[in-house]
Amino acid sequence: MPLTTSTILICAGGACISSGETSVKEALQREIKKYGLDEVVRIVETGCMGACSLGPIMVIYPEGVFYQKLTPQAAVKIVQEHLLKGRIVQEHLYKMPTGEVIPEAMDKLPFFAKQVKIATRNVGYIDPGNIEEYIARDGYFALTKALREMTPDQVVEEIKRSGLRGRGGAGFPTGLKWELTRKAKGDRKYVVCNADEGDPGAFMDRSVLEGDPHTVLEAMAIAGYAIGAQQGYIYVRAEYPLAIERLETAIAQAKEYGFLGQNILDSDFSFDIEIRIGAGAFVCGEETALIASIEGKRGQPRVKPPYPAQSGVWGCPTVINNVETFACVPPIIIKGAEWFRSIGTPNSPGTKVFALAGKITNTGLVEVPMGITLRELLYEIGGGSSTGKKIKAVQTGGPSGGCIPAEYFETPVDYESLQKLGAIMGSGGMIVMDEDDCMVDVAKFFLEFTVDESCGKCTPCREGTRQMLKILDKITSGEGTEEDLEELERLGNIIKDTSLCGLGQTAPNPVLSTLRYYRHEYEAHVKEKRCPALRCKALVRYVIDSSKCVGCTACARVCPVNAISGELRKVHSIDNDVCIRCGSCIEVCRFGAISKVSP
């Protein structure tokens, strides 16, 4: 067999696929075959490399050259120049804002260089469909070590000492969860992986499932050994078909290699994993709701205690951890609790994966040590605002989280610090907002989400969030009063205190946190009937600047409701009674003559 001279890792994460990865890969394959290189050049489709804004991307080894924004034409050129002649194709290298090009961007770009990868250590480096590549990077070594050298108590102890906390949001100590389940009485116990990643704006679990599915299986088996379970379930959302497919392949391979099934690695430990596919209910991310859904019922939460550690799936003691939490387990078993504790902060050891999205230059996935400041995360790694306008706030924790204003960007990112600011770590979504985003509108957006997703079981959440949304509707349509703001706060606090589950208890956070930091924006809506960010339709008018309008008629032609009138080469005008504020006219005007104003 001829030796491989080059290996191409091409990112097949969601963003790269949607920006044309498939056609780039096909062009590479065609061209490589054409020049007879198909025996010596290997193409590997990996999971998400994280730099989603640059996609499609790939890295060619052994040189480690990073190519970005690829097209099929670029692929042809790279084969002809780079692979055949050893010449790096300059125009698809990463360019710094200074103009400097960086061939080995994976090592040198701040976006990559500042990251510390534990949970996503293999994502983007291996072929997720090939168990041997996982094994080559220490895969299943942790399981082997646990089974051969450690007792279940020692495994629990190691995870406890590592200080690992749940990465799904609340940050409950993982080791303690395992210990409680281990000690709980019951013949049958279960391990559940919560892969129902429902927070809008978070996609790290998807990336791990698609890019490194075996790490989840290995960690679940370790958990099974530690607590005394023989069966595991992965509850994954139906919106992630590729993740489901990769998990199915991985489970079949792991069984074939003897890492799952009867008498794993010749021990007397047996463990199996089944996939359960969610059916689209945000509340199923809540552990008791998820358990109900696994059992085939409506995914409604129930009162705790008893906690799943006592009574989970089929009433048996159950450990539930999120994907990212599980992904941290194998490295902890291999390298030890002290190593893990040496990263991050004393109360929040280790790393956290964040999904950077919204108005930020480097959108994508990053894994950083806990305790990094928001400024480092958003500016040094994220590259700052993508719109040229100032970043106003970052929203963390999805519908359960809050908005953190720019004044607080020196805050270290850990569970407690974010909570103090009225936000939460959540699953790690970070949505960056600039001056064009109205904080009242953002709060309303999240509340619409929770109203939709409230399961309806308890009154504070079902009725309370609906009333809050009504008030916000009133405010954004210019009919709010100052009493409404008081009422929002009062209602929000009641819902927080009296709801049954985490969804309801955190649902008011987006409203309460924006009221806390952006009360002036609420007041502008209420007192002056003005939307400072020009976002709330009812409070905005469209106007044409007569000094800039040349009368090209483009706006009048695009207006769907014929609200714009004017003759050719004469200044046009907009009838704001007819206008539906769709914004199409601003988009087509090449002279910057149309703008929005709020009284």
Place this chain on the structure above:
Amino acid sequence: MQDVCTTGERLFKELDEYIKSINATPDKLISVLQKAQEIFGYLSPQVQQYIADALNIPASQVYGVVTFYNFFSTTPKGKVQIKVCLGTACYVKGADRVFERFLEELGVEPEKPTKDGQFSVHAVRCLGACSMAPVVLVGEKDFYGRMKPDMVPRIIAKYREVKS
């Protein structure tokens, strides 16, 4: 011999085979419903009753589960389903305007199919491709990223052609 099975009977047979193949017990209800929706396109009262009988559970329990989860639909959807992501990242980048434009161009209400049954437009929560926001998913696989309202007519035209 001529095949005397009607389409409906054939579909029920397919569902029945699936139920038998997984040895369905009541805890597999969600999987069975997912398969049924894949086969029939939506979950009519007849289909729900059929599943209730097959799993030996009350129809009310099936209905309760069907109406709880967003994934299940009790009315037909369009042949081509257009899913506009209204997750946070997409929303702050103007996905609401993309969504409205789809409805406007097709002259439909959300979730309801067009008169010819070709399209239906759905608002979905986070497709997990936030870096490409705003994102639209047409059918099961075709992703469109960095969407602008202006791109809507071209996308619709593309899937109209598929029909003819």
